[in-house]
Amino acid sequence: MGITAEDVLGPVLRDIAATGAPIPATRFSSYGSTGLWSVTLTARDGTGQGFVLDPAERQECLIARTGDQVQE
Numbered sequence: 001m002g003i004t005a006e007d008v009l010g011p012v013l014r015d016i017a018a019t020g021a022p023i024p025a026t027r028f029s030s031y032g033s034t035g036l037w038s039v040t041l042t043a044r045d046g047t048g049q050g051f052v053l054d055p056a057e058r059q060e061c062l063i064a065r066t067g068d069q070v071q072e
Contacts, residue, residue: 003055008062009039012070024048024070041070 005028016023024041031038031052042048051069053062 003059003062005037007059008053008066011063012066015067016070039066039069 005026009026009028013023013026022044024043027038027040027042029038030036035055037053037055038050039053040048040050049069049072051065053065055062057065
C-alpha cells in the first residue's frame with residue numbers, strides 16, 4: 001500500500017495542534033491525471049495555501065515539504 005494523505009498531513013497537523021494554533025481545513029485530491037496530489041490548507045478567516053506533492057517522493061520528504069508549506 002502506498003503513502004496516504006493521513007501519512008503526510010497527520011504529523012504536520014498534530015504538530016500544529018500541539019502548539020495550540022488553530023488547525024486549518026484541509027483538502028487533498030488528485031492533481032488531474034498527473035499522479036500528483038493537490039493540497040489546500042484554509043484558515044478560519046478564509047485565507048489559504050495550496051501546493052502540489054509528488055507521492056513518488058519519500059514520505060519523510062513529503063512531510064517536510066508539507067510542514068514548510070504550512071509555515072508559509
